[in-house]
Amino acid sequence: MITTVGVLGAGQMGNGIAHVFAQYGYRVFLYDISEAQLEKAVNTIRQNLERQARKGAIAESLVGETVGRITATKNMADLAGCDFCVEAVTEHEPLKLDIFRKLDEIVQPGAILASNTSSIPITKIASVTKRPTKVIGMHFMNPVPVMKLVEVIRGHATSDETFSLTAALVAGLEKEMAVSQDYPGFIVNRVLIPMINEAIFALYEGIATAEDIDKGMKLGTNQPMGPLVLADFIGLDTVLAIAGVLYDGFKDPKYRPCPLLVKMVNAGDLGRKSGRGFYTY
Numbered sequence: 001m002i003t004t005v006g007v008l009g010a011g012q013m014g015n016g017i018a019h020v021f022a023q024y025g026y027r028v029f030l031y032d033i034s035e036a037q038l039e040k041a042v043n044t045i046r047q048n049l050e051r052q053a054r055k056g057a058i059a060e061s062l063v064g065e066t067v068g069r070i071t072a073t074k075n076m077a078d079l080a081g082c083d084f085c086v087e088a089v090t091e092h093e094p095l096k097l098d099i100f101r102k103l104d105e106i107v108q109p110g111a112i113l114a115s116n117t118s119s120i121p122i123t124k125i126a127s128v129t130k131r132p133t134k135v136i137g138m139h140f141m142n143p144v145p146v147m148k149l150v151e152v153i154r155g156h157a158t159s160d161e162t163f164s165l166t167a168a169l170v171a172g173l174e175k176e177m178a179v180s181q182d183y184p185g186f187i188v189n190r191v192l193i194p195m196i197n198e199a200i201f202a203l204y205e206g207i208a209t210a211e212d213i214d215k216g217m218k219l220g221t222n223q224p225m226g227p228l229v230l231a232d233f234i235g236l237d238t239v240l241a242i243a244g245v246l247y248d249g250f251k252d253p254k255y256r257p258c259p260l261l262v263k264m265v266n267a268g269d270l271g272r273k274s275g276r277g278f279y280t281y
């Protein structure tokens with residue numbers, strides 16, 4: 001039975017994943033290398049729960065109870081007793097492989113190790129562990145407490161048991177699952193990132209302003225937000241990393257990241273999280 005969950009990475013996804021598991025009664029260990037990120041994550045979770053309570057979505061008493069189930073830690077060894085771990089550190093393959101190598105050594109052998117990666121092959125992540133049958137992709141959408149979908153990705157070795165337990169966990173969090181095979185970008189980012197990248201090309205080539213590109217796509221195709229606003233929301237470093245995985249994975253020039261995206265990431269304009277991207281925050 002899964003009662004204790006480890007979440008690795010306390011950024012925008014990690015805090016949302018910790019929030020949802022804790023809200024549904026799981027004991028959560030939230031790990032990050034950065035003290036500041038851990039502090040920010042716990043504050044964000046509290047504020048988001050308070051907002052949910054104000055809207056009447058959850059009982060007032062759940063705020064303290066939920067936050068109380070989360071232990072923030074800079075020590076990965078605290079995750080040793082977890083039954084299930086979800087990794088949500090920066091989208092950088094060597095970093096993820098390193099984290100999974102360590103996690104595999106630390107966490108009890110029966111535990112499932114999931115990755116929230118947007119695009120890095122689950123099969124490759126699983127290959128650095130001694131438990132590839134227990135490694136799976138569990139790709140939450142941003143913001144996690146709000147978005148209904150979890151994309152579940154089966155690596156080459158993922159067992160039926162691991163898949164069933166993960167599927168049950170998704171249902172228990174009252175989310176919907178879309179199942180993908182393990183190919184670059186899975187389902188959502190295979191379709192989404194080329195659209196965002198094309199919107200950035202449209203801006204780069206002077207076809208229209210950012211505002212008009214977003215207005216065109218928002219009102220013209222009935223999307224809740226335009227692709228450049230969405231890119232700022234996701235984080236331009238993450239968008240670039242996913243575009244790079246698609247480009248490398250398929251070796252097809254149609255996935256080449258727009259030079260403007262590369263330049264903005266080099267400049268540190270990462271979108272909402274840095275205060276500036278295609279828009280200023």
Ligand SMILES: NC(=O)c1ccc[n+]([C@@H]2O[C@H](COP(=O)([O-])OP(=O)(O)OC[C@H]3O[C@@H](n4cnc5c(N)ncnc54)[C@H](O)[C@@H]3O)[C@@H](O)[C@H]2O)c1
Pocket residue numbers: 008009010011012013014031032033034037088089090091092095116117118119139140141142233234235238273
């Ligand atoms: N942003 C999105 O919309 C979105 C959506 C779905 C999935 N994802 C995926 O979720 C993951 C995290 O993305 P994010 O948007 O939360 O990024 P983020 O930049 O907000 O957070 C990343 C966190 O990882 C931490 N970190 C970096 N190196 C670490 C290490 N060695 N050990 C522990 N923690 C470390 C950082 O301190 C930071 O808190 C990525 O794989 C990304 O592709 C992102």
